[in-house]
Amino acid sequence: MISIFLISSMLIIFAIFLSLYRAILGPGVFNRVAAVNVIGTKTIALLVLIGYYTERPEFFDIALLYAMLNFIGTLVFARYLERGELWS
Amino acid sequence: MEIRGRAKMNRGEKTFGILITFGILFLFWILLSGLFDVFHLIAGVICSGIVTLMSHDLMVKGKDEKFIGKSLRLFWYIPWELWQIVLANIDVAYRVLHPKMPIDPLLIEFETPLRSDFSLVTLANSITLTPGTITISVEPEKGTFRVHAIAKEPADALLVDQTMQRKVAEVFFVEWSGTDQPTKP
Amino acid sequence: MVLVNGMVTLFLAGGLFFTLVGSIGLLRFPDFYTRLHATGKCDTLGTSLILIGLIIHHLFHYSGTPLVPVRLLFLVFFIFIANPAATHALMKAAYEVGVKPWKLGDERR
Numbered sequence: 036m037i038s039i040f041l042i043s044s045m046l047i048i049f050a051i052f053l054s055l056y057r058a059i060l061g062p063g064v065f066n067r068v069a070a071v072n073v074i075g076t077k078t079i080a081l082l083v084l085i086g087y088y089t090e091r092p093e094f095f096d097i098a099l100l101y102a103m104l105n106f107i108g109t110l111v112f113a114r115y116l117e118r119g120e121l122w123s
Numbered sequence: 124m125e126i127r128g129r130a131k132m133n134r135g136e137k138t139f140g141i142l143i144t145f146g147i148l149f150l151f152w153i154l155l156s157g158l159f160d161v162f163h164l165i166a167g168v169i170c171s172g173i174v175t176l177m178s179h180d181l182m183v184k185g186k187d188e189k190f191i192g193k194s195l196r197l198f199w200y201i202p203w204e205l206w207q208i209v210l211a212n213i214d215v216a217y218r219v220l221h222p223k224m225p226i227d228p229l230l231i232e233f234e235t236p237l238r239s240d241f242s243l244v245t246l247a248n249s250i251t252l253t254p255g256t257i258t259i260s261v262e263p264e265k266g267t268f269r270v271h272a273i274a275k276e277p278a279d280a281l282l283v284d285q286t287m288q289r290k291v292a293e294v295f296f297v298e299w300s301g302t303d304q305p306t307k308p
Numbered sequence: 309m310v311l312v313n314g315m316v317t318l319f320l321a322g323g324l325f326f327t328l329v330g331s332i333g334l335l336r337f338p339d340f341y342t343r344l345h346a347t348g349k350c351d352t353l354g355t356s357l358i359l360i361g362l363i364i365h366h367l368f369h370y371s372g373t374p375l376v377p378v379r380l381l382f383l384v385f386f387i388f389i390a391n392p393a394a395t396h397a398l399m400k401a402a403y404e405v406g407v408k409p410w411k412l413g414d415e416r417r
Contacts, residue, residue, distance in 0.1 A: 047327065
């Protein structure tokens with residue numbers, strides 16, 4: 036019997052591929068930044084699921100760190116696109 | 124780099140800020156490490172102390188009154204918020220999976236009597252998490268909100284009924300008289 | 309034990325459904341602002357439901373380490389606050405730059 040974590044991981048990877056289509060295609064830079072933010076959020080769920088599938092608890096710390104990096108990265112992108120510079 | 128000056132606070136409020144920041148940081152250290160021997164606890168105290176010294180005026184900008192009352196009312200507001208989140212997602216799922224995709228976006232503006240930072244952030248987050256609306260911008264001088272709505276019914280729930288603004292104003296002890304129909308561009 | 313497994317499966321299925329709906333919404337909607345509506349709400353709740361299901365799984369199968377679910381619970385709170393804030397920041401930046409919103413009857417952008 037295939038583990039349920041493996042099926043969930045494969046479905047999340049399928050959802051990541053759908054968002055990747057928008058990241059490649061999307062006209063303009065804003066659609067691409069939004070798609071990268073979505074891919075980052077799905078990666079957090081994927082990391083925690085893989086952590087439970089392979090029974091190694093180190094993946095949870097990596098997921099926590101990547102959540103913060105994703106958030107800060109999206110904020111920095113939005114500020115740069117709004118002002119044209121990061122700090123004056 | 125534009126840096127605004129440090130907020131002018133007297134010693135009582137500064138001590139309150141330092142204590143709250145140090146307490147929260149040390150609590151996170153204990154919960155996230157799970158090791159309770161003397162070496163790690165002292166390392167936690169030192170690290171929390173250094174971070175608190177550098178940034179103690181960022182989280183708590185002085186001690187506003189009725190702090191405990193506001194925290195209790197905030198806990199009481201959260202279950203209603205969670206129910207609205209579930210409703211919002213079912214609404215978006217309906218609009219996405221419907222073969223005809225019934226959307227009709229429009230922009231709205233309205234004013235509120237809320238002025239403090241935390242209450243404006245709570246209302247903006249709640250508007251983003253409820254069915255059909257996302258905040259675009261907030262002005263803290265007059266409390267103006269600009270909101271993008273995805274169809275006519277959520278926009279009316281925000282403009283005409285005004286249940287959510289009334290509930291947030293009730294959490295932060297602000298009287299809400301109900302503004303008359305504001306302008307929509 | 310069957311009850312716990314059933315509940316975990318329910319939470320995981322609900323979370324996966326909302327995550328997939330969020331991604332389909334990214335592809336189907338005609339404009340940047342409406343796409344942010346789809347992902348900003350569905351993505352947050354989908355990931356949170358998956359994580360809550362995994363917290364329940366951990367509490368019943370590996371009850372020797374009770375501090376790991378605290379880490380996952382902190383992750384859930386962080387996602388609930390951070391994702392709407394990032395969505396709002398992106399939308400404000402797009403509005404200030406001058407991206408025009410879509411009205412009924414325009415073509416897709």
